[in-house]
Amino acid sequence: MAGTNGVAVETEGLVKAFGANRAVDGVDLRVPAGTVYGLLGPNGAGKTTAVKLLATLLRPDAGHARVFGHDVVAEADTVRGRVSLTGQYASVDEDLTGTENLVLLARLLGHGRPAARDRSAQLLDAFGLTDAADRQVKNYSGGMRRRIDIAASILNTPDLLFLDEPTTGLDPRSRNQVWDIVRAVVDQGTTVLLTTQYLDEADQLASRIAVIDRGKVIAEGTKGELKASVGSGSVHVRLRDAEQRAEAGRVLTTALNAAVQLDPDPVALTATVNGHGTDLGAAEQAARALAELARAGITVDNFALGQPSLDEVFLALTDRKGPAA
């Protein structure tokens, strides 16, 4: 069904500039069909522009993009027939009711009036919006808007669904509902290209992630690969005495052969366990480092070894501060 060797999206050197600002600056992507692919980056990184290029809303200044093998400029109409876009802001008409919005779009997709009504009613029901069907969308809550918006995107089951920051501004329950919907959509074979600034969202949904910053892809891979690229784990240490932190930092740097970060908390520090120059696993290395600290007479109050979070991945890859996740 997906076609073209199982690749949903392929871009080469994609560029889009607005004046001097190169919003998308040479992006190469390859999105396997049937998966959730995450575009992760802070505000203004170029995620939305990239999605707009792929959804035929903008024309690239340079480079190529193909969706299921169809060029987004030369074969824009074919691409439009296979994709759906849920924009960053509700892409439905706020003056119309939920039903009217869905019927309108179903008619535009070629459904006859009865079929359009049936499909709209079924989708409203599946999205838990039946009670709100006859209310204007402007009176919907944030979570309901998101749902009607996604419902509008799957009136015809698309082969590729763009979700641009689908959970920005939602409360945790609404966010979980959107996540459940995304999982249901991808389970039925639709490829989802998701942009997000929330690391846990990418972690929850996406099987591959491209980290994008200032218009460029700065890292790409599976979640595991991205985490591994930063290190196999990180050691968090809390000392009893803040005066010993400098000494503890030197000990850990030598023991782990890695950079040590001083946390905002004056008694805490974090070190990456990257396995450079040793065959030992993360746990053994961490244990050894702990022993070194004890030998140096440094009192450790608390000690933890964890997988690097995507936050750490993100902060390690971008030198500016990322948004709080």
Added chain:
Amino acid sequence: MSTGTSTETDRGADFAAPRADELAALLLAKDRPARPGALSASLTFGWRAMLKIKHVPEQLFDVTAFPIMMVLMYTYLFGGALAGSVSAYIQFLLPGILVMSVVMITMYTGVSVNTDIEKGVFDRFRTLPIWRPAPMVGYLLGDVVRYLIASAVMLSVGLLIGYRPGGGVVGVLLGVALLLVFSFAFSWIWTMFGLLLRSEKSVMGVSMMVIFPLTFLSNVFVDPRTMPGWLQAFVNNSPVTHLATAVRELMAGEWPAADIAWSLGWSVLFVVVFGAVTMRLYNRK
């Protein structure tokens, strides 16, 4: 969960969680109907405009109260001075003021295009596999209904205060039909500005700059023969003058072939030039 009566509060409807199993069944339907034709898509967008009128009826203010005000104001303001009496002047003025008001009302098209672009729904329309001009044509079809309302309102007021068209029902209908064709074509200027300009305010500002000289510098209020030569040159060649003459004479029961031809010629020109610019902007936006 369905606690609460849900119709009043967001909370009630929000409690209804989406059902993934039902959703999965719906997603299995992968068949896609044939794409709608150009006319069908345009009419669907026209239906959207009707729904908006249903939900926001206040937007009919400019096609009801405004035209009534125009007829009464100019008839009683100028009637005695220009034609000796109100009933004499209204025979001349009504078709002209009808043309002027409807052409003025067209500028709201630009505002509604512009406010729509600000919202995300425009992006969705642009990603649909439909005939590209359909959303724009839809706006204009919806607006034709508004122009029709304005025409009916103004003619009713005119008849009440003494307008007696010599052309009867047929003449009046032909006049209105010509006016609607012209207004539909002329509105492509506003779709262009609606796409081109950044804010609703700037659209209004530019619209006023275009619409005031174009409608006032015409033969709507007075015969241009008393105007200075340079102004006559402009007025006599203005599309609004040709249209006003054509509508006035059609309603009076005559057949002003030249002015009808000029009005239709200008209409074709507007669609070809501004329709093309609009679609270029729409595709490039």
